[in-house]
Amino acid sequence: MNRKQRRAMRMQGREVAAADGRTQPSVRAQAGRLFGQAVWHQHHGKPNEAASFYRQVLELDPDHAEASNNLGCLLLVQGKRSAAAPYFERALMLLPQLFDDFDSVAAMLLAVNPALGEDIERATRAWPQRLSTGEMLGASGFTAICADALLRRVLESTTIRHVGLERLLTSFRLEFLHAAAATHADGFADDVLDFSAALAKQCFINEYIFATTAEEAEQAQELARMLVEALARDSEVPPLLPSAVAMYFPLHSLPNSQALLKRTWPAALTDLLRQQVHEPQEEAQYRELIPRLTTIDDDVSMQVRGQYEENPYPRWVHAALASEPIALDEHLRSQFPSAPFRPLGNADGIDILVAGCGTGRHPIEVAHKYKAARVLALDLSLSSLCYAKRKTPAAAASKIEYAQADILKLESIGRSFDLVDASGVLHHLSDVKAGWRVLLKLLRPGGFMRVGLYSELARRGIVAARTFALERGYHPTADEIRRCRQDLLASPLKDVARAGDFFSTSECRDLLFHVQEHRLTIPEIKSFIGENGLMFIGFEFAPRMTQYYRDLFGGDRFLRDLDRWHRLEVEKPDTFAGMYQFWLQKN
Numbered sequence: 157m158n159r160k161q162r163r164a165m166r167m168q169g170r171e172v173a174a175a176d177g178r179t180q181p182s183v184r185a186q187a188g189r190l191f192g193q194a195v196w197h198q199h200h201g202k203p204n205e206a207a208s209f210y211r212q213v214l215e216l217d218p219d220h221a222e223a224s225n226n227l228g229c230l231l232l233v234q235g236k237r238s239a240a241a242p243y244f245e246r247a248l249m250l251l252p253q254l255f256d257d258f259d260s261v262a263a264m265l266l267a268v269n270p271a272l273g274e275d276i277e278r279a280t281r282a283w284p285q286r287l288s289t290g291e292m293l294g295a296s297g298f299t300a301i302c303a304d305a306l307l308r309r310v311l312e313s314t315t316i317r318h319v320g321l322e323r324l325l326t327s328f329r330l331e332f333l334h335a336a337a338a339t340h341a342d343g344f345a346d347d348v349l350d351f352s353a354a355l356a357k358q359c360f361i362n363e364y365i366f367a368t369t370a371e372e373a374e375q376a377q378e379l380a381r382m383l384v385e386a387l388a389r390d391s392e393v394p395p396l397l398p399s400a401v402a403m404y405f406p407l408h409s410l411p412n413s414q415a416l417l418k419r420t421w422p423a424a425l426t427d428l429l430r431q432q433v434h435e436p437q438e439e440a441q442y443r444e445l446i447p448r449l450t451t452i453d454d455d456v457s458m459q460v461r462g463q464y465e466e467n468p469y470p471r472w473v474h475a476a477l478a479s480e481p482i483a484l485d486e487h488l489r490s491q492f493p494s495a496p497f498r499p500l501g502n503a504d505g506i507d508i509l510v511a512g513c514g515t516g517r518h519p520i521e522v523a524h525k526y527k528a529a530r531v532l533a534l535d536l537s538l539s540s541l542c543y544a545k546r547k548t549p550a551a552a553a554s555k556i557e558y559a560q561a562d563i564l565k566l567e568s569i570g571r572s573f574d575l576v577d578a579s580g581v582l583h584h585l586s587d588v589k590a591g592w593r594v595l596l597k598l599l600r601p602g603g604f605m606r607v608g609l610y611s612e613l614a615r616r617g618i619v620a621a622r623t624f625a626l627e628r629g630y631h632p633t634a635d636e637i638r639r640c641r642q643d644l645l646a647s648p649l650k651d652v653a654r655a656g657d658f659f660s661t662s663e664c665r666d667l668l669f670h671v672q673e674h675r676l677t678i679p680e681i682k683s684f685i686g687e688n689g690l691m692f693i694g695f696e697f698a699p700r701m702t703q704y705y706r707d708l709f710g711g712d713r714f715l716r717d718l719d720r721w722h723r724l725e726v727e728k729p730d731t732f733a734g735m736y737q738f739w740l741q742k743n
Contacts, residue, residue: 187217194223203230221250232267241268241306248309253476255314258656262318269304271297276320279327284367284642286327301328302351311354313473315362317659319645326366329355329403333375336400337382346422349395353424356402360432361471363661364404364634367642376404387415395425407432439542446541446558449534450565456586457536457562459671463632464537467662468515475520475547481527484575484604488739492694494712497741498602505530506574511563511595512536512581516544522577523555532571534561563591572600579608580735583674589684596688596742604693605740611732612675613725618667619675621652625668632669634661640668678722681736685718692716693739701731 194209210227213220228243244264248254255261266273271293278292289298301307316322332352335344344352359366368376380401386393398407398416407413413433421429452461484506485499500506505528510519513533523531533556535541541558548556561569563578563585576595585591588609599605621644630640641664644652657663685692694715697705706712709720725731 183216187213187220187223190216191220191223194226198226198230203234206230218246219250221247224250225254237268237270241304244268245306245309248313249474251476252313252474255310255474256476258314258317261310261314262321265307265310265321268306269300271300272304272307272324275301276324279324280320283323286330289328289331292324292327298331299345299347302345302347304351308351308354311358315471315656315660315663316358317656319653322366322659325355325358329359329366330372332396332400332403333372333379336394336396337375337379344396349399349422350424352396352399352403353428356399356428357431359403360406361473362659363467363471364406365638365641365659365661365664367638368404373404376401380405380410384411387412393419395422399425399428402428402432406436408436435546439539439546442542442545443538446538446545446560449559449561449569452536452560452562452565454562454564454586456584456672457564460584461536463665463671464514464535465539467665468537468540468543469662469666470515470517470657471543471660471662472515472517472547475517475524475549477521477524481525481529483527487526488604488693491696492715492739494715495693497604497691497693500574500602500604502528502574504528507572508532508575508577509571509573509595509598510534511566511576511578512584513541513544513558514580515540516547516558518577518579519544519556519558520548520552523552526575529555531556532573533558534563534566536560536562563594566594567597569598572598572603574600574603575606576603577606579606579737582607583610583676584670584672585674586672588674588676592684593688596690599742601742603742605690605742606737607740608735608737609681610673610675611725611736612677613729614732614734615675616729617649617652618655621649622668622673624649630669632665637661637664637669676736678718678725678736681738682718682722685740689743691741691743692718693741695721696737696739 190209190213194206194213197203197209198206207227207230210223210230213223214227217223224243225247228240228247231237231240231243248261266276275292275297279287282291293301310316311325316325332355379397383393383397383401385391386397398421401407401410407416407429410416416429416433452458485501488495488497489499506526508522508526508529508531510522510531510533513519513535514537516533519531519533523529533541533544535544535558538560541560545558548558563581564587576599578592578595582588582591582595592607595605624644624647625640628640628643630636638661641658644650652658652668655667657667682692702715705715705721705724708724709717714720
């Protein structure tokens with residue numbers, strides 16, 4: 157097993173649950189027993205027997221994501237790359253949370269298709285020159301790339317968060333632009349059309365973040381004009397033409413985009429039109445239907461709302477859904493086994509406020525996660541809320557109420573909650589602690605709060621990149637964000653690309669150009685907790701990090717000691733690179 161295969165095998169060790177809600181209990185039990193036997197054989201060096209058991213599991217339960225993932229890993233280790241790919245593709249479809257660790261997804265792509273890694277290296281060495289497909293891939297390489305169904309699945313399902321792969325795809329996009337501009341852009345194989353549609357979907361997902369030269373932009377504008385004119389004349393339109401245009405502009409932004417929906421297209425193009433024409437129209441219909449619970453007149457709140465109206469944050473495709481909902485008490489006891497919190501014990505369900513819900517992925521996950529959850533999801537931005545409303549599946553729609561409101565004025569709504577989830581929102585208010593105190597007033601006695609705040613220490617690299625952008629006069633427009641990204645990647649601050657938010661326009665704007673950002677320290681958090689009589693339950697961490705803390709400070713008794721956590725962060729400033737994510741309980 158080579159290095160790339162070992163990295164891809166990280167996916168195997170994930171703690172994931174099978175999305176088997178559609179199977180009968182007896183079938184689930186049988187599949188569970190077979191899965192246990194498969195894991196035993198795999199761990200005892202019997203891959204053929206393990207593979208046989210995994211296949212039996214999937215015959216009983218095709219939606220068993222972990223079996224699909226593990227079987228893919230087994231086949232990959234055996235060098236059966238093409239056989240492994242469909243199982244990885246199925247696992248990613250069933251467990252979209254796997255996309256959240258894009259490094260592992262990229263490692264998987266390169267392990268399944270090693271030639272892709274070589275293509276990335278060539279594109280990276282040549283950058284900023286765009287190589288032709290012949291220069292990058294050879295005579296038959298492009299056909300092989302287009303036939304890579306796993307790569308297409310990734311392009312359609314998540315933001316590409318890998319600089320080298322982004323550069324390769326940027327070169328591919330230019331090739332499609334040239335091909336579509338040909339007099340007769342027709343006669344392409346199905347795989348090529350499917351890949352072109354997948355790349356166009358990726359460009360829409362990342363909000364056209366790929367670098368674009370001035371000449372390329374002019375060519376793309378001309379191509380869009382050709383498409384608009386052909387539709388107006390009711391002329392024949394080669395399928396590659398709208399696909400290539402959609403790699404540079406969202407199709408719904410074109411005049412008379414409805415005309416595209418009236419034509420018959422190959423399946424891949426039909427799905428592309430659903431993404432870029434039908435769904436944006438559906439979102440627009442919700443704008444007058446979403447309630448406004450408070451006024452928004454605070455100066456900072458209005459600026460933040462304006463940012464997210466222009467760039468709803470973030471674009472996402474699939475929510476990570478739990479297989480079986482659990483009680484909040486059960487979740488907290490599992491997450492923090494030694495914490496002395498008081499259980500809610502609400503058998504008839506819990507009321508949850510998600511403050512700053514953005515485009516809805518988090519409230520959807522919360523609604524699925526907790527038993528009998530009743531969720532109020534609030535945000536400043538109607539554009540974000542419309543996106544959330546459109547993306548909410550029917551199974552969650554009855555559990556979630558979306559509304560527009562300003563956290564600073566929430567006392568006026570006259571409601572209270574068992575759980576307030578405020579992750580990634582308080583640090584964008586004009587006054588972090590004022591907003592935090594408002595949310596505490598809405599929390600019932602004994603209720604829980606989940607908070608996410610930026611760390612002053614962990615954000616030092618982001619602060620340097622924000623200073624870089626400010627000093628050079630970049631503006632938070634799409635063109636300027638694209639230019640700033642490329643300049644950062646060519647500077648000593650290129651490590652900013654380690655931040656996942658670097659790879660789409662809305663996320664990069666949030667990362668580097670936010671109109672308001674506060675950063676805190678653990679001592680400041682400790683002070684607020686003490687002043688407001690709250691119980692600190694614990695930080696959310698992967699088990700590995702929690703165990704490191706135990707080893708450092710001697711067991712569980714210090715897990716809630718904020719002074720020790722501060723010492724750890726000072727020694728390891730990247731500990732809270734995402735955010736401080738922690739739980740509190742109100743007395």
